[in-house]
Amino acid sequence: MKRRTKTSPLIFIIISLLLVVASALFLFNWEKYLKKGLDLEGGVYVLFEAKSVEDAEMDYDAIQRAMTIIRNRIDELGVVEPVLQREGERRIRIELPGIDDQAQAMEVIGKTALLTFVSPEGDILLTGGDLKTAYFTRGKYSEPMVALEFNPEGKEKFAEATEKYLGNFIAILLDKDIISAPTVKDVIRDGNAVITGIPTAEEASNIALMLRSGALPVELEELETRSVGPVLGENALKLSFFAGIIGLAVVMLFMLFYYKFAGLVADISLTVYLALVFLILSGLNATLTLPSIAGLILSIGMAVDANILIFERIKEELQGGKTTFTAINSGFNRALRAILDANVTTVIAALVLFIVTTGPVRGFAVVLLIGIFSSVISAIFLTRYLLRLAARSQLIKNAAYLGFKGVNK
Numbered sequence: 001m002k003r004r005t006k007t008s009p010l011i012f013i014i015i016s017l018l019l020v021v022a023s024a025l026f027l028f029n030w031e032k033y034l035k036k037g038l039d040l041e042g043g044v045y046v047l048f049e050a051k052s053v054e055d056a057e058m059d060y061d062a063i064q065r066a067m068t069i070i071r072n073r074i075d076e077l078g079v080v081e082p083v084l085q086r087e088g089e090r091r092i093r094i095e096l097p098g099i100d101d102q103a104q105a106m107e108v109i110g111k112t113a114l115l116t117f118v119s120p121e122g123d124i125l126l127t128g129g130d131l132k133t134a135y136f137t138r139g140k141y142s143e144p145m146v147a148l149e150f151n152p153e154g155k156e157k158f159a160e161a162t163e164k165y166l167g168n169f170i171a172i173l174l175d176k177d178i179i180s181a182p183t184v185k186d187v188i189r190d191g192n193a194v195i196t197g198i199p200t201a202e203e204a205s206n207i208a209l210m211l212r213s214g215a216l217p218v219e220l221e222e223l224e225t226r227s228v229g230p231v232l233g234e235n236a237l238k239l240s241f242f243a244g245i246i247g248l249a250v251v252m253l254f255m256l257f258y259y260k261f262a263g264l265v266a267d268i269s270l271t272v273y274l275a276l277v278f279l280i281l282s283g284l285n286a287t288l289t290l291p292s293i294a295g296l297i298l299s300i301g302m303a304v305d306a307n308i309l310i311f312e313r314i315k316e317e318l319q320g321g322k323t324t325f326t327a328i329n330s331g332f333n334r335a336l337r338a339i340l341d342a343n344v345t346t347v348i349a350a351l352v353l354f355i356v357t358t359g360p361v362r363g364f365a366v367v368l369l370i371g372i373f374s375s376v377i378s379a380i381f382l383t384r385y386l387l388r389l390a391a392r393s394q395l396i397k398n399a400a401y402l403g404f405k406g407v408n409k
Contacts (some may be wrong), residue, residue, distance in 0.1 A: 008167045009393040013321050016268050016386065023275035033282035036084070037289030037363070043097040045226040050090045050218040057126020059089060060089075066218045067092060070109055073209060083287075092220070097287070109220075115211055117161065118171045125161040125170065130154025132191075134211035136204050139196065145206035146195040146211070155191030163187045174207065240293045247275075247297065251304055259311050261395065265386045266307040275379035280370050291364035291406070302346065306379035309342075310335040310353040311402065318399045325391045327399075332384050339379065342373050 011342075038045055061065055067084055074082045083095035094109065102258065115128035132151040150158050161170060162184045171181040171276050172195055180197035198204040252270065255263035277296060281288070314331030322330060350372070353365035390396050 004199060007389060007392040008396050012386070012389050012393045014388070019272050019382075020268055023271045026275045027271075027278060030278050033276065034235065035285075035287045037292070037360075038095045038097045039289045039290045039360075040288065041254040042099045043095065043227075045224075046095075046222065047087075047092045047224040048092045048094070049223050050092065051221055062218050063090065063092070066220070070094065071282075073109060075208070083136065085150060091223070109378070114175050114366055116173045119161070119165060119168075120168055126150070126154055126157050128211060130157060131211060134208045136201065136208045137194070138201075139194070143196065144198050144201040146198065146204050146208045148193045148195065148211070150189075150191040150193070150263065155189075158191060158193065159187060159189045179207075201396055236290060240290055244297050248390060249298060251300070255304070260400070261390065261404060262311050262314075262387065265383055266304070268310075269307065269378045269383045270300070271396075272382055274300070274375050276374040276378065279373055280374065281367070286364075286366065287363070289360055289363050291360040292367040295364040295367035299368055299375055302343065302372060303317065303375035303379060305342070306335075306339045306375055307383055309338055310379060315399075315400065318402075324396055324402075325388070326400065328384070328387050328391060332380070336380065339376065343376055347372055348402075 025160040050066060055179045063086060067086065069085050070092070071082070074084065074094075082097070083093070085093050087093050089342065106253065115131070116124050119125055130150050130153060132149045132154070134146055136149050137145050138146045147388065165184050166187060167184065169181045169183050172179050179195055195204075195207070198207065212381040239381075248270075255266045255270075277299070281292075286292075310332055314327050315333070317327035317330045318324070320327075347369065349364045350368045353363055354369070357365065387396070396402065
């Protein structure tokens with residue numbers, strides 16, 4: 001029979017401290033690694049419904065192109081971790097957490113930005129499709145302007161237009177509104193032009209941004225808009241975390257009181273489990289929302305259940321006359337299938353939520369799935385390793401150390 005090698009209790013203490021300290025440091029600085037959602041940080045929620053622009057066909061591809069253009073505009077606004085999702089056939093849901101200028105965001109996102117150069121007779125000479133790029137600049141007297149650079153085809157069209165209407169005006173329209181109507185003084189062959197007559201630098205920057213991203217292939221009708229203030233989001237975050245910390249502390253104290261040393265091991269495992277969940281969420285570049293926190297709290301309960309199931313199986317093995325070390329191994333083996341069966345059913349429910357839902361509910365499902373995975377890993381591997389290490393270190397002298405009375409093994 002192979003004899004078990006005894007281990008110094010100091011090794012268990014060092015490993016446990018390293019795990020707890022590293023996990024605690026990561027958890028205390030979670031805001032550096034995780035982004036906060038709209039309900040926690042404040043921002044803008046808007047729901048649009050798409051409608052056809054003039055004779056353009058309304059189809060799946062048109063909505064997808066509109067979403068791509070909107071995302072490009074949002075990215076240029078510098079919004080961190082925006083949410084942009086399609087709902088149904090024609091609706092687009094947008095969440096912009098942490099945005100300061102909400103009016104600017106709405107102006108940039110929802111505007112069609114259909115640029116046209118129109119002759120005095122009302123004929124369209126060029127469109128936004130002929131542009132290569134557009135950017136904000138200032139004129140001779142620091143007046144705000146938008147500089148335009150045409151692509152090769154547009155360059156040729158613009159040269160022909162300025163030659164034809166030399167001494168006359170060419171109107172520049174954005175979404176059918178005349179921005180300016182400059183008189184053509186020279187034939188412009190280099191493919192560059194400027195839009196003047198813009199009141200403010202901010203408006204000029206927004207126009208340049210929209211022209212760079214292109215015109216929306218559909219018109220967006222605003223159905224719903226909600227603003228969440230940063231104070232409200234901060235209060236929601238504090239309350240949800242306070243509730244979670246209180247609940248976690250009660251659970252840890254219960255485990256420590258009822259299962260003694262085994263409860264201490266479970267608490268260490270639970271701390272590492274939380275850090276693992278946040279680490280995975282950070283790696284996925286996820287956004288933390290109130291539903292996500294709800295999924296996290298639910299998965300904490302499942303992690304505790306797994307540890308309780310293991311400890312009760314160990315207790316049964318001890319009552320059957322096995323030694324502590326043998327009972328730990330047998331208890332884990334017996335509990336493994338029950339833990340997996342219980343978690344598989346929850347995984348199926350979470351996958352269904354993830355597939356059929358969008359937005360916050362999908363976020364809840366993602367965190368729940370990550371929590372289940374992490375709880376199984378921490379319970380089956382970490383708790384088992386720490387208990388076995390403690391048994392070899394002679395820190396568990398009998399069943400009473402595991403909170404089991406009436407068993408002397």
